[in-house]
Amino acid sequence: MKIRLADLWDGPLDLKGEAAPEPYDLIINGNEQWSPLAYNLHAEILGENELLVRGSINASLTVPCARCLEPITLKVILPEFTSATPFTSEESIDLTLPIREDILLSLPMAPSHADVGGKCPPNVEKIYSAKVDQFAEQRRSETWGELDKFKEERE
Ligand SMILES: [Zn+2]
Numbered sequence: 001m002k003i004r005l006a007d008l009w010d011g012p013l014d015l016k017g018e019a020a021p022e023p024y025d026l027i028i029n030g031n032e033q034w035s036p037l038a039y040n041l042h043a044e045i046l047g048e049n050e051l052l053v054r055g056s057i058n059a060s061l062t063v064p065c066a067r068c069l070e071p072i073t074l075k076v077i078l079p080e081f082t083s084a085t086p087f088t089s090e091e092s093i094d095l096t097l098p099i100r101e102d103i104l105l106s107l108p109m110a111p112s113h114a115d116v117g118g119k120c121p122p123n124v125e126k127i128y129s130a131k132v133d134q135f136a137e138q139r140r141s142e143t144w145g146e147l148d149k150f151k152e153e154r155e
Contacts, residue, residue: 001044002092003051012044021059024100033062037099041081051093053083057103068120075146076109079103096108 007013009085041055057078062098065072113120 001039001095003053003089003095004007004092005045005090008043008045008051012042014045015039015041015055023096024103026100026103028104029105031064035060037103049087051083051085051087053081053085053095055081057081059097059103061107061111063111064111065120068113070121071105072111072113072116072118074107074116076103076106078106104133112126 001019003015016039018036018038021037023035026032027032038058038079039055039059041053043051043053046052047124057076059076061074062071063071063074081102083100084094085095085098087093091139108115137145
């Protein structure tokens with residue numbers, strides 16, 4: 001996101017809109033999906049050579065849960081983004097890097113269902129169930145089979 005300083009000489013500027021996430025280089029693991037970045041910023045020149053930009057930036061991120069790999073959606077909310085940039089003779093100030101840094105710093109290290117107020121779904125395939133051991137059952141009937149016959153003949 002670039003802000004042209006010439007646009008600000010007449011006074012502060014409110015910037016509101018959505019920015020495509022790609023220029024912010026937010027893909028770290030390769031399996032994240034970012035929504036557009038919704039921004040609501042107030043830009044002004046302080047003194048003669050400092051650009052101050054304040055406001056909020058919101059987005060959402062879909063990423064596999066670090067525990068169960070099911071996709072989860074994290075809300076990324078920067079309610080008080082602030083960037084103060086001194087300038088000398090630039091025509092525009094690029095806020096891409098400070099926005100990227102603030103977004104990445106706001107993310108949990110290993111996003112999981114716990115970060116979105118939930119629990120990982122139970123994984124039914126991993127529940128252990130004991131199977132009947134056919135071989136042991138067969139051996140048991142062979143061992144007692146003759147005695148059972150003897151008992152049946154006596155009755
Ligand atoms: Zn999970």
